[in-house]
Amino acid sequence: MNPSPQTISIGAVGLAIIGFVGLLGVGLVQQASVADRSTAARLQPAAPAFTLPTFDGEVLTLAQYRGRPVVVNFWASWCPPCRAEAPVLERIWETYREAGVLVVGVDIQDVEADARAFLQEHTITYPNVRDAEGTTTAAYRVSGLPAIFLIAGDGTMARRKMGPITEPELVAWVDELLAGDTPSAASPS
The missing domain is CATH 1.20.5 (Single alpha-helices involved in coiled-coils or other helix-helix interfaces)
Structure with missing residues (x-):
């Protein structure tokens, strides 16, 4: 039929x-x-705590840097925007570490050997950790790579962005935080 x-x-x-x-x-x-x-979202909640292994066999905890601004960058060796962003983060680290700013890379969804090769290829000197289980990635609600978070010295989340960030944008974030004109201190916009 x-x-x-x-x-x-x-x-x-x-x-x-x-x-x-x-x-x-x-x-x-x-x-x-x-x-x-x-659009970089302005946030004010406490940054999720984490304790993760570094590639040097040490353990890094976010709490040990309380009182200092921290740039946390989630990345993977297979992510093209992460590759482009790596030199920017290294320059931020070199420029601002004397001012007390820490940059921490968090490698996710990666083969450890590939991640190590990435760090060597880009001559990364700032601390990097591995989130092999994905618990920190989930706590930060990372929905894509790269993802960047700026944490104020008081442990609150000052800024976040999913996707690549430009060097001028990140410099402005860090300068704003160091000047005390943070989103948590500024009037809501």
Whole structure:
């Protein structure tokens, strides 16, 4: 038994509507994701604590740097924007470490040998840790790479951004924090 042309037309219209609604939903999700990634969100909650192993066999805890601003960068060796961002983070570390600013890299979803090669290739000297279990990544709600967080000396989250950050943008964040004009101290915008 062959379906009638009317049945085929109704089915085609139904499929077209389902497809349109699906595309609309995907578009809205992507638009929200792009907005979140392109705009640095101002936050004030406490930064999630973490204790993770470094690539040198030591253990680094966020709490040991209480009182100092900390730039936390989530990265992976297979992430092209992370590769582009690595020299920026190294320059921030070299420029601001005398002012007490710490940069910490958090390697995620990576093969350890590849991560070590990445650090060597980019001549990274700031501390880097491995989040092999993904618990710190989940606590920070990292939804894409790279992801960067600026933590104030009091342990509150001053800024965050999912996606690549430019050097001028990161310099402005750090300068703002060092000047005491932090989002947690500033009036809401």
